[in-house]
Every structure is written in C-alpha cells, then in structure tokens.
Amino acid sequence: MNSRPAVLRSPVGVRLHLPSRIGAAQIPTIFCLIVLGAIAFLVVFGPLVAPQDPNAVNLSVSLQGPSGAHPFGTDIAGRDLFSRIIVGARTSVLGPLVIAVTATAVGTLVGVVAAWKRGWIDSILSRTMDVMFAIPGLLLAFMAVAVFGRGITAPVIALAIANIPWVGRVVRSAALRERTLPYIAAYTTQGFSSFRICLRHLLPNIMPTVLAQGTLAFTYGLVDLLALNFLGLGVQPPTADWGVLVSEGQDSILRGAPEETLFASLFIVITVVAATVLSQRIGGDEAPAAPPA
C-alpha cells in the first residue's frame, strides 16, 4: 500500500511548537498540558487525595445528588462518586499510557529502521504493517478477550500491537525525508555509525512527529479500552473505571440519578479532547494519522 499518500504524510519542516516565550498562541497548548497534568496527578496520587474510600458502601445514602459531603453525589450503593472518579483515573489512564508508550517505541524503531535500511528490510516491515492495518484495533482487542478472557492485560497488549503500524508508518515517512537532508550525509562521510546518527541526530529531529503520534496512540488506546470496559469485556466492577462508571450509571439514570454516567463521561471527554488538541499542537496542524475507533 505504498500508494497511501498525504494522510500519512507529515508536512515538511515539522518542529516542536513549544515556544521559547509564552504568547497568546500557546494558551491552548498550555491549557491542555495543565489538564493532562492534573489527570496525571490523579493517576499517581488519586488514591491518596480521594476524600473518601471509593469502595465504602452505605445503602442509606444511595443515589444522592451533589452536596458538600459528596461533590458529585453517590452511586446506588452509596459510594462517593467524586472519590470513585478520582481513583478511577488510574485504571482508566494507565492502560492507554502503556499502549501509547509501547506502540510509539516499537513503531518508531520499526519506522526508523525501515527508512534507514530501505531495501528488503523496508519492504518486509512495510508489508507487515500493511497487513496489520487490515485488523482494526478494537477487533484485535475483542479477539484478545475471546482468547484470554475478560480483563485488561490482553486488550492492552492487543491495542499496543494494533497501534504500532500507525506510528511506524508516519515515523518512516518522516525519517525518510530526514534521511535525504545533507547533514545526514555529512555525518555518514565523517564515519559516524548508523546507530549513532539515528539516535543522536535523526531521532531528535523527528521527535515532534513521534510525540504527536504517541499522544494520538494514547487517545485511541483510551477510547478503545474505555469502550471495551463500557461493553463489560475489560475491567470488571467493583473496580472504579470511567468506562465502567458510564455503563453502571445507566441503571441509575432510570432511578433519576444521572450523575455517575455524566461525570464519568465528562472526565473522558476532557481527557480525550485535551490529548487530541495537544497532539495537533506539537505535531503541527496536520491531520491525525489514524482514524478513531
């Protein structure tokens, strides 16, 4: 599928758009970084900062609306929703993070090696990636659940694998372009090893593309994993997870208490939007490389 052009093509001259001076144009980037930073804080310290035990059951305060004691209200078993959402950040975000890091690392390696070596190695790697495109990530995650049973580990591995070609393809194009630049030839003539040139010079120069793809892989991982949890195939209750909370809350909507579903949805949307916008900002305003699931 060499014939896939511009969608998968980074514009020439992509550079990190992080500025030396903070100007008005950087406000969205900074805002998204703050949002994601806050989420990251919850991932690390969530259980410590949650005001209440997220699993403390109290049937006498079942399905209460937001109040001082329970800022987001309570769920049907009387558990504090604010604490459940805060603690749920870890289960919700950690999996996608693993997906993003793995897919980016492997994808970058594959992309750079393919672009650098070219020839039959490039052909094999590129064809393999082409075949992998045929299996949507969510389908691979479904298959993982079918084979290994419900849980989070198998789908995370499956989604990491499924995201590799998306990263690999874009990184390969970026590296190919970078490789033709004169400075690479200069280093080669000076007798630097390929490994060193790639690691010290080529990679840092295509870093914006890599980071943008990594952030995107994170959002797709997040959306796919939460969908899996929403469908009941991933994380299981009583573990607090945003996808699980959205689906658990459906039953409470019937009882006139939409808080659980709504607040969990809100956190999901905020996280995904912040990550998507951030990836556009660091990667330049190009189109995302992978379609959403």
Add this chain to the structure above:
Amino acid sequence: MMPRCIRVLATVTAFAVAAVVAGCGGSSSSSNGIQSQVNSPPAKGNLGNVTWDLPQGEPVPLDPTQDYNVSENQVLVNMCDQLMWVGPDFKIVPGLASSFSHPTPLTWVYNIRPGVKFWDGHPLTADDVLFSLDRQIQPTSYYFNPFGQMISSIKKSGPLQITITTKRPNIIVNEMMASGMSVVTEKAYTEKAGKNYGTPSGGVMCSGPFKFGKWVPGQQLTILRNPDYWNKAMVPKVQSVTFKFVTDSSTVTNALLSGEIQGTYDPPASAVGRLQQTSAGHLYIGQGTNFAAFQPTTSQGWKHPPLLKALSLAIDRTALAKVAFSGSASPQISGNVSPLTYPGAQQKTFADYNAELTKEPGFATPDLAQARKLAAQAPKPSHPLTLVVPAGDATANVLGTTIVAEAKAIGIPIKVVPLQPADLSALFLSPDARKKYDAILYLQFWTDIADPLQHIAENDLPGSITNTTGYIPPPAILKQYNQAIAQTDSAKRAGLTVKLDKELNKQLPYVSLVYLPQRMFLNKKITGPAASFPYVMHYPWATTLGAPAG
C-alpha cells in the same frame, strides 16, 4: 480568539448540563410499601399483535430438554402443552392430561385428552407423550434428569394413558408433571428435525394455543394464534405475540414507557419507581417462588459453619430489598419456604411458620454483635473468599458490593468475581468449575412448583444438579424428607415440611437474602395475565392476553 481547548470544554460542559437537565426531567421519588397485586383485570376484547419482552434474553433452542430457564419456558409453554399447568394461585390444574390417579403409593396414572391434534393435523397419542417424557429423563436433559432418577419406569398403559412408576412414594414426580418436564412434542417431527429441533429454522411441533410463527435470530420471535385449539375457552384473543429479546435495563424501561414494548415479566428492578408512576401502563408486583441467595460452593472457603451463620446475621436484608430492588422485594431467611400464599390446606401452616421466621435474628435488621462473635470462632480465611456474580447486571452488582462491605465489617474478606452467562451456566452444570470459587450469588433462585419440598429436593439432596453447595444431609434429615414426599395429604405434608426446614436452617447449607415477588408490566392497551411465578413458565399465560374493553 478564545483558545480552542477552552471553547471545546465549554461546549462539552454545555452538553453535559443539557443532559443533566434532561435526565432530571424524569422521576425521582420511589415508594416502599409492596402491595401485592397478582391478577390484572380479565381481557374483554380481541387484539392484533402484542409485543412482549424477554429480559433474560433470547431463548436458546426451544427444545424442551434444554428449556429450564425463564425465557424459554415463558415462550414454549404457550406453544407446547404440558400434562398439567400451574395456575396463578399456585394450584395445579389439568392440561393435556384430563385427569390423573394415584392407585398405588408408587404409581401415577395420567389420562390423555382424546381428540387433541398437533398443528399439522396429526392426532396426539400416548406414544407422543411417552416419547416426550422419555427424552426428559435422559442425561441429555440436564435439568430434568435428576427428577428422572426418581422414576423407575414410564409406560403406555392404554391408547391414551401413561403410567409412571416411582422408585419410592414420591409426590414431587407428580408435581413435576405440571412443569416443563411434561411438555409434549410431536414424535415424528422431533425425530426428523434432529439437531434443528427448536432452533429458529427448525421450529417446534406441538398442540398448544399458539403456533410457532417466525423467529428472526437476535431480533424477535412471533407466535400465532391457534384457532383450532382443543380448549375453546382458551383460544387466544390476540392474533399473535411478538417476543423481543431486549436485556438492557434502560432500553427495556424506555421501550415500556414509550409503548414500543407492551409488556414483560421481570421489568428491571431499577425501574420500579418510574414504572409505578407512568400513565403508559401498570406495574404489578405479585407473588412467586423466586428469591436471591448466597450459595457457598464445595471449596474450603465456607467450610466452618459459624462463618456462614455470621454472614447471614450481618446482612441488612431490609436495606437490600429497598435499594437494590427498589422496594419490590422483602427479607427472606429460610431458603425453602417463601412468604407467598401457598395453595389449599398448606397455607395456614406455612403462614404461621413465615410469621415465626420474621422474628429470627437477622431477618429485619442485622445482628452485628452476634455476627462478629461467630465470625471470630472460625479461623480467619487466609485470602479473600471469592463470590461469583453475574457480570453486567446492575442489581447483582449492588448486591455483591454490599455483601462484600457487610462481610468486611465483621472481619470476613470477600472479593467479587463477575462472570458472563456462559461461565455461570458452566458453574451451574459442572462441579469442577465451581470448585475454583468460594460462593455464588443467585439473583433468581426458584422452584418449578410452589412446594418447599421441591426446593429441598433440588438444593439439599446429593446428586441434584442445583445442589451447588455440595451439601449432604445427615440420615435423620433424609428420613424426614422421604416421609414428607410420601405424604399425600397436603396439610400433613406442610407440617412435616416445616419441621424439616427448621432442621435444615440449623445446618444452613446456604444463605437466603430476599424474597422476590413476580413483577409484571402491562401497557394500558393490554390486560389479562397474572404476576405469579412459576405460572409465567408453566401456564399458557398468553391465552389470557387481550384488550381491557370489548
């Protein structure tokens, strides 16, 4: 220019607020007093099609040997006649068998109605009955086979007569002839269809008041009025009934409120409040043999009797009934005798016993002090005990979560393990699969007949399929049980049953949680059926459906 991120967030928030407002537009308050209302007003007029939901999901093949769950029986009973039926008041009424006799303590003789025809016009003979009963006692009929073990022979004793001989004097076998065990299908058709029997393409061939219409897998199953039904009084007033398989509780509720689905047994417990307030129809909370139970398995986890007793005392049954079932449930502490109106002469004995049970410690409020004391007597489990709950079920989720918290309060660590239906039925059917877990939460534990003895036969005797606790009664209890099932006088039998149940409760093979009367929702355009269980499974209830006015 407003930063993109902020604008996006503002829009999202607006979206969320709109939805909150929309969500709050619904109902909120719920009432608590259960007022039992079994019967809906009788139907007066004819109707075209009625849409009915099966919240337990699409039937697996409608082959009677595989039909022991609510969805399958609820549909099949309207197409396939049984020898006898169970009325809304739990009384056993004649079906295909016009009468039966009990000439000797070991024999039950059933006289088959003459002139009954299958839908294809073939006459129904004793051979068809013999064939059908014989299939049900084979090992391939997993659920009924244990009852088959109580039988020594089934014989054709006349052109339209069947005689069943039991191994010991046993009234349960006769009662089971009012269950799915006695469904009669056409021998020739069934043999010819083979594996396809009861599937969407194979269909069934029976003699019931509705014919098999069209089954679109995953979507709906339609049954059609049989105008030539042998019982003219029971020829349906509706042209057809279309069963939907919507299991999601929000979707079922919304469809009932909008009238897209007109009726269902077991509307979601979470929707009781909303369904009580709607003008779209009426919610009936009737009676039934269902209850929720906590069943230990054969693993070592609950081997020390004080531990289970402690758990039973720690559970707040009143709160569970109120919160998890929106008040459409009430505490139940005996696993075998439910607070329902038993038929006939047994009622007084069981009613007195039920009144006695309400005074048991732990019935209405937990006795935490005593529970802690008992729990301390048993060695503390080294690892959290696992409790299997059905995955994706909101009510089970609340029940499981609450039990974990209440057990934790008395020092028993429990961990919930949600399992999907396939794995759950494997647990139910295979002792080896069960051993991996310490306990199972059953949301719907029932008997086919409103007789506590049937429950004991199924759950407290070795060799029965639903005895998932592996409980083996001591010889004294077994003797009491054998005396009870031999007693044909129902009042005397009730007395024996109560004595037996008291003994069993001392042993506490499992913990019963709450009594679940049968719920039923009917759109205002339809009426007729009763909210009673096992009536929904063992009576052609759809024959009572019709319009409220003529």
Add this chain to the structure above:
Amino acid sequence: MFSFIVRRLVFSVLVLFIASFLIYGSLELAPGDPVTALAAGHPVDAQTRARLTAENHLNDPFLVRYARWTENALHGDFGRSYLEGESVGTLIRARVGTTLLLVSMSSLLIILGGVAIGTVAALRRGWTGTALTAAAGMGLGVPTFVASMLLLTVFAVELGWFPVFGSGSGFIDRIWHLTLPAIALAFASMAYIARVTQASVEGELQREHVMTATARGLPRRQVIRRHVLRNASIPVATASGLIVAYLVVGAAVVEQSFSLNGLGSFLVSSISRDDFPVVQAIALIVIVVFVVVNFIVDLLVSFLDPRVGLE
C-alpha cells in the same frame, strides 16, 4: 494500471489469507478444552466427548482443520453456534442487514459531512473556519459510547423524537430507527475526515500549480474544482476507505448502546459467551469488508491519480 490492479489483488488475497489464519489460529490458543466449549458448559461423559470430537474433527491436525474451515467459509458455512445450536450462517444473515444499513448511513454522513466541513474550514478563513476546526477537534474527543448515551438520553428518551431500541421493519422505518445510531457512529469519524480534508485542501492550496493557476487569473471556483479538490480528494478517499472498514467493528459499541441486533452486538455477546464459531465468522467478515473496501478505494485512487499505479 493493469499490473497495479493485479498487484493490489494479490496483496488483498494475501491479507485475507494471513488474517484468516490468525483468526482461526488465535482461538485455537484459547485455554480450555474445545469439547467443553462445544458442550456449552454441560457436563461431558466419555460417549459425548467421543461424539463431539468426531463430529467436529477435533483430532485432525490444525492445518487440516484450518483448511476445512476456510473452504466451508468460502461457501458461507461457518459451522454451528455452540450456544444456539443454529448454523452460524443463518444467525449472521438475520443480523447483517441492520449492520449494513447502519454502516452505510454512517459512511454517508461521515464522507459527505466530513468533506463539507473540512472543505469549508479550509477555504473560509476567519471565524467560520476556526469554529469548524474547533468543532472537529471536539468531535474527535467524544467517544462513540458517550455520543450514543447522550443522543439516546436526549433525543429518544426525553424528547421522544426517535425510537429507543430495535432496527425497525420496512425501509423508511429502518432509516428512522437507525438515524441516532448512525449519527453516534459517525460522530468521531466525521470529525476525522473533516480534519483530513481540511489538511489536504490547505496543502493543495499552497501547491505550485494552484498558485500558478490563480496567478494566471483563472476563476477561483474553477481553480478549486479542477486543481484543488480533485487532488485533495485522494487522501480523503484513502482515509475514508480505512474508516468505513473500521466502522463495522465500531458498530459493536453503538449496537450495544441502542440494543440493535447487528453483527457488532452479536460479536460482543458471542465473546461473552465463548461462542467461538460466531466470533471467528464475524472477525473474518470484518477483514473481508476491509480488504474489499480498500481494494475499491485503491482502484478509485488510481483513476484519480494515474501516477499511483506507476510506483
């Protein structure tokens, strides 16, 4: 051109072959005894075990079974569902219509809506463009299941404008039943196509021949139609091909939320019930859709851009 088509065809068959092998092989890895699965949890005695083993040729080597499965699948025979006892083909045929219509409606929304939004956003500077760009950015951030819940709650339950479940009967009724689900399914992908279109149109606008054409004084309308949109449509077509194929899987979430009985929800429920023959069949269908759609897109692209075939 001809050799290009042949190459694509060969590649498509290769993808199908590898993917089908992976699908069949992966479920072989599933822990547990296939006979137990075949018996759907029922206890198995020696006699039943022997019968099920023989009936399903379980003693054959893996490759023989794979070959038999593939051959039968080519005839539309995917075996029998463990749980429902019905042939998988029948069960799938009963559901395929819903998913097909849902995915078609969604694709239409995605491509028409996405292209329109993206083009306008690229051509119109100022607040229209910014607003559309922002809307697309936000649309990407709303997961399908969240969109489903919001649409269902607001437009079906509270406002009562649309039915709350099911796929309807008759053409118009079906469209009406599937409108909300199609929008929910299209939401994020439409935003994606809009972004692709916008980027691609913006890219083309800066190309030399476009600049030259504009400088030569050709009417802007004509420049855009002839030079910009034609070239910009290539990446959009490629991206759409990927999206449409992925929609079949994405439909699982929507179908589950709206209680539609399509292939997606059937896939999810079959996974829950360990009904492997169904899972294998639907997974294979997804791959076939992907390969076919992308083959068509490749042909389309090669017509739009004759250089493609020469690579």
